[in-house]
Amino acid sequence: MAQQSRRAFLKSAAAFGGALALPSHSRASNSLPLLRAMPSLAQIAPPGYQETPVWSYATDGAAAVPGPELRLKAGQRVTRRLVNDLPQATAVHWHGIRIENAMDGAAPLTQAPVPPGQTFDYDFVAPDPGTYWYHAHNHSMEQVARGLAGPLIVEDRRPWLGEQGAATRELTLVLDDWLLTRDATIVEDRWHDLHAASHAGRLGNTVSVNGKAYPEYAIRPGERLRLRLINTATARIMRIGLPGLSPRLVALDGHPVVPRSAETVTLGPAQRADVVIDAALDPERPAALLLDPGRGDWVDIASFSYRGDPVTPTASDVMPLPSWGTLPAPDLSNPQQERLLMEGGAMRGMDGAMYQGEQMDFRELASRGMVWAFNGVAHGMDEPMFRAPLGRTVRMQLSNRTAWPHAIHLHGHHFTVLSRNGSKDPHRDVRDTILMGPDEEAEIAFVADNPGRWMVHCHMLAHQKAGMMAWFEVS
Ligand code: C2O
Numbered sequence: 001m002a003q004q005s006r007r008a009f010l011k012s013a014a015a016f017g018g019a020l021a022l023p024s025h026s027r028a029s030n031s032l033p034l035l036r037a038m039p040s041l042a043q044i045a046p047p048g049y050q051e052t053p054v055w056s057y058a059t060d061g062a063a064a065v066p067g068p069e070l071r072l073k074a075g076q077r078v079t080r081r082l083v084n085d086l087p088q089a090t091a092v093h094w095h096g097i098r099i100e101n102a103m104d105g106a107a108p109l110t111q112a113p114v115p116p117g118q119t120f121d122y123d124f125v126a127p128d129p130g131t132y133w134y135h136a137h138n139h140s141m142e143q144v145a146r147g148l149a150g151p152l153i154v155e156d157r158r159p160w161l162g163e164q165g166a167a168t169r170e171l172t173l174v175l176d177d178w179l180l181t182r183d184a185t186i187v188e189d190r191w192h193d194l195h196a197a198s199h200a201g202r203l204g205n206t207v208s209v210n211g212k213a214y215p216e217y218a219i220r221p222g223e224r225l226r227l228r229l230i231n232t233a234t235a236r237i238m239r240i241g242l243p244g245l246s247p248r249l250v251a252l253d254g255h256p257v258v259p260r261s262a263e264t265v266t267l268g269p270a271q272r273a274d275v276v277i278d279a280a281l282d283p284e285r286p287a288a289l290l291l292d293p294g295r296g297d298w299v300d301i302a303s304f305s306y307r308g309d310p311v312t313p314t315a316s317d318v319m320p321l322p323s324w325g326t327l328p329a330p331d332l333s334n335p336q337q338e339r340l341l342m343e344g345g346a347m348r349g350m351d352g353a354m355y356q357g358e359q360m361d362f363r364e365l366a367s368r369g370m371v372w373a374f375n376g377v378a379h380g381m382d383e384p385m386f387r388a389p390l391g392r393t394v395r396m397q398l399s400n401r402t403a404w405p406h407a408i409h410l411h412g413h414h415f416t417v418l419s420r421n422g423s424k425d426p427h428r429d430v431r432d433t434i435l436m437g438p439d440e441e442a443e444i445a446f447v448a449d450n451p452g453r454w455m456v457h458c459h460m461l462a463h464q465k466a467g468m469m470a471w472f473e474v475s
């Protein structure tokens with residue numbers, strides 16, 4: 001299959017005058033910086049293994065996995081010309097950005113997918129500081145699993161790094177999960193695997209940090225660092241431990257929180273956390289980034305090594321990140337009430353659901369690759385799940401009636417988590433993706449202040465593909 005698509009790619013590349021040639025219209029119009037999506041090779045598995053053929057993003061330099069870090073200040077524009085040098089149509093979604101609808105990259109809802117050899121110009125304002133990411137949003141299961149993801153960092157509105165009680169330095173750590181064969185190539189026959197899709201999703205066997213298995217990062221004894229953790233995996237929930245580094249959480253999905261200690265940080269697919277760590281003064285103390293793959297047996301996925309002169313810590317309390325000041329507070333006095341009921345999957349199944357305008361039973365759905373539903377509709381793309389008038393507060397009850405966790409993402413908005421399983425959420429965290437365990441209930445609220453058509457889906461991309469997908473309209 002891969003061979004075939006590569007051959008097809010070479011054919012189409014030849015039609016465009018060679019793999020590296022741009023279509024003429026994009027050569028003519030100059031100025032936009034490029035974001036090129038293209039096949040390349042990456043050393044994901046440890047040294048000694050072969051390089052992995054991946055799909056990746058490149059700006060000026062070489063293509064990399066994860067894609068190059070895009071960095072800007074809050075309120076600035078992101079301008080990028082996507083050049084599609086892949087053998088498949090693609091689009092770029094700027095995850096978590098409260099973006100203008102036409103730039104959301106949610107193909108085919110907000111734009112047509114960009115065919116091989118074509119370009120699309122993205123130009124939008126990033127209003128809120130924080131840790132975000134960008135990723136392919138067409139054939140997402142396959143394209144993100146092949147490597148099409150990168151960090152997007154919107155800097156703090158006021159200087160924070162270097163201030164009293166803040167960190168002196170920051171590190172972006174993109175966590176990913178690859179399903180590799182023994183010769184380090186990506187297992188390619190599981191994009192439509194209904195078994196994986198009806199269970200936890202397409203789990204990998206190699207966890208990478210910034211595209212590498214077991215990388216090592218140098219820190220100075222006593223140094224205070226800000227880690228920007230991003231889970232770009234298509235299915236794996238990353239439960240992260242930072243023993244001996246007194247981790248404190250300072251932001252979730254880009255939104256600052258009152259700093260709180262976080263012995264473990266759990267990131268569902270697409271979620272982010274900013275964590276401040278204090279390196280020990282004693283350079284003999286081992287320090288690592290640990291992952292719990294689910295059985296409670298923590299494994300190292302990255303390590304820190306002490307180098308350089310000790311830094312004298314400035315304060316024990318962590319200075320909070322400057323607040324956004326840009327998110328309207330939900331008006332809970334008279335919200336529009338909505339619900340999102342998740343059904344289906346292995347162990348529970350469902351009686352049936354609507355699919356493409358027809359009521360179908362479980363068997364008929366499965367034969368079409370559908371095993372999940374939102375509100376009784378599988379892959380609800382024909383009509384919006386709901387409509388909200390511009391400026392209205394939406395309060396949504398999410399019910400996970402399945403035996404599996406899900407990471408539910410709303411495009412174009414950030415929401416406040418009001419409650420979990422009937423009890424008030426003490427933190428009222430603001431997020432763009434909420435991880436829900438089996439049988440969990442949650443209530444969220446947001447101001448529908450961004451006009452357009454916005455996707456809502458599970459970010460376990462095999463689930464999304466197999467039915468956990470819908471959209472709502474704000475106008
Ligand atoms: Cu991060 Cu619809 O996606």
Ligand code: CU
Pocket residue numbers: 405406407458459460463464468
């Ligand atoms: Cu899911």
